[in-house]
Amino acid sequence: MSSIKSFKPLFDRVLIQRLRNSEVKTTGGIFIPDKVGNKTNEAVVIEVGTGRRTGNGFAVPLLKKGDRVLVNESPIGERIKVNGVDCEILSENDILGFMEN
Template sequence: MSSSIKSFKPLFDRVLVQRLRNSDIKTGGGIYIPDKLANKTHEAIVIEVGTGRRTVNGFAPPLLKKGDRILLNESPLGEKITVNGIECEILSENEVLGFMGN
């Protein structure tokens, strides 16, 4: 992860993520799953998180944190951006299907 990405800070309940390539998906036995056979969810790494969701009393803290491995839908829901040559996405925290922690 580049230090230039670390300097980007999403707002509110948004998270900056970097998707892992499908070819990185393998079974517990070490067999790589081809793209066409992989399920339609994708893994990503949380690079940076915002301050949290706005509430009547201020902010609710984000559930995700830097370094969390998360699952996303195949189709991009957020905005694709390039930060110093590295492809990332900005998503709302509620677009994340689940997370595995660090």
């Protein structure tokens, strides 16, 4: 897989980067090792498309760059490298919700 410099998703597609297990920590600040914790489902939104078209023809994006989201555990999107970083292209429907700190 070759790396590309930039990528802009179309319509209701979202470019995400999954967070690594080593980045998962408890509220007390303790990092959870890979062997103990489950596979992380958290991701950061890197880029968003224009959004899904509504009945009146307007595009409505749900997400914005930098949002932390919860996604399905299994890889369901197309995997690409953007500036050497492993990313996935998903539909907005594949994102389960927002994460807050």
